[in-house]
Amino acid sequence: MISFSDRLLAASRATESLVCVGLDVDPARMPEGILRQAQDERGACDDRAVVEFNRAIVDATADLVCAYKPNIAFYEALGLPGLRALEATVSHIRDAAPGCVIIIDAKRGDIGNTVEAYATAMFDVWGVDAVTVNPWGGMETVEPWLGRPDRGVFVWCRGSNPGSSDLQDLVVEGGEPVYMRLVRDLSALPAQGNLGLVVGATAPEQLAAVREVCPDMPILIPGVGAQGGDLEASVRNGVDANGRLAIINSGRGIIYASSGADFAEAARKAASELRDGINGTLEGMGVGWTVKGGAGT
Numbered sequence: 001m002i003s004f005s006d007r008l009l010a011a012s013r014a015t016e017s018l019v020c021v022g023l024d025v026d027p028a029r030m031p032e033g034i035l036r037q038a039q040d041e042r043g044a045c046d047d048r049a050v051v052e053f054n055r056a057i058v059d060a061t062a063d064l065v066c067a068y069k070p071n072i073a074f075y076e077a078l079g080l081p082g083l084r085a086l087e088a089t090v091s092h093i094r095d096a097a098p099g100c101v102i103i104i105d106a107k108r109g110d111i112g113n114t115v116e117a118y119a120t121a122m123f124d125v126w127g128v129d130a131v132t133v134n135p136w137g138g139m140e141t142v143e144p145w146l147g148r149p150d151r152g153v154f155v156w157c158r159g160s161n162p163g164s165s166d167l168q169d170l171v172v173e174g175g176e177p178v179y180m181r182l183v184r185d186l187s188a189l190p191a192q193g194n195l196g197l198v199v200g201a202t203a204p205e206q207l208a209a210v211r212e213v214c215p216d217m218p219i220l221i222p223g224v225g226a227q228g229g230d231l232e233a234s235v236r237n238g239v240d241a242n243g244r245l246a247i248i249n250s251g252r253g254i255i256y257a258s259s260g261a262d263f264a265e266a267a268r269k270a271a272s273e274l275r276d277g278i279n280g281t282l283e284g285m286g287v288g289w290t291v292k293g294g295a296g297t
């Protein structure tokens with residue numbers, strides 16, 4: 001069975017991209033034409049409009065990215081129509097971008113039978129490739145997710161939001177911050193190429209520290225774009241020694257690049273510019289996709 005890390009590497013090589021598109025759908029930010037369709041006669045959201053929007057984004061960007069990351073909260077907020085839209089979106093990604101990985105941003109966190117049920121829901125019911133996990137309950141929150149080598153588990157380690165430092169940067173016994181203690185504990189788990197980390201682009205120094213401790217783990221890096229994360233620093237500090245195993249996520253900066261009828265074309269342009277920026281940094285580091293004999297060939 002191919003590991004999740006190998007699946008991610010294959011997805012990145014196929015499009016020469018480390019870009020992930022965050023599908024954080026918000027009917028209020030959709031183009032006016034689609035927004036009119038997003039409500040039925042009772043004012044409730046119509047899942048067909050959400051699906052149309054997501055399909056257009058996916059179709060416009062499929063050859064430019066390695067992953068898509070729907071945040072489940074935005075779909076749950078729309079009720080059952082939103083969940084139907086998520087189901088249809090996952091199905092369309094499988095058809096339009098079969099090589100891309102699908103990450104559900106759910107930040108699930110619990111223990112025992114509950115986390116087993118969460119894993120069943122994400123991997124068997126929704127059929128996605130990876131999920132984000134909240135480790136606040138300790139390693140027993142994370143370990144049950146790791147039994148499927150082909151499915152990825154991204155542990156929320158160091159957030160991209162300003163308030164993440166309130167707890168994650170607290171210094172514990174031994175003089176290191178909580179997020180680094182978490183990283184060291186995670187690195188000792190019996191993963192099978194399917195354990196990754198979430199570290200924000202707005203914390204480039206912390207990202208570098210995490211990569212040093214976990215040289216071979218995939219790292220999901222949110223916060224580029226609307227949150228103002230430093231792209232070049234994120235690439236240099238986030239990739240592995242071969243310039244891979246980093247997933248640079250941008251949501252609002254891509255899917256809402258335009259509020260007009262040209263939203264899909266604008267999304268493609270934004271995704272292309274992000275990919276070009278990342279690849280330019282990789283080239284400067286000597287680990288671009290054209291390096292002979294390297295991981296990108």
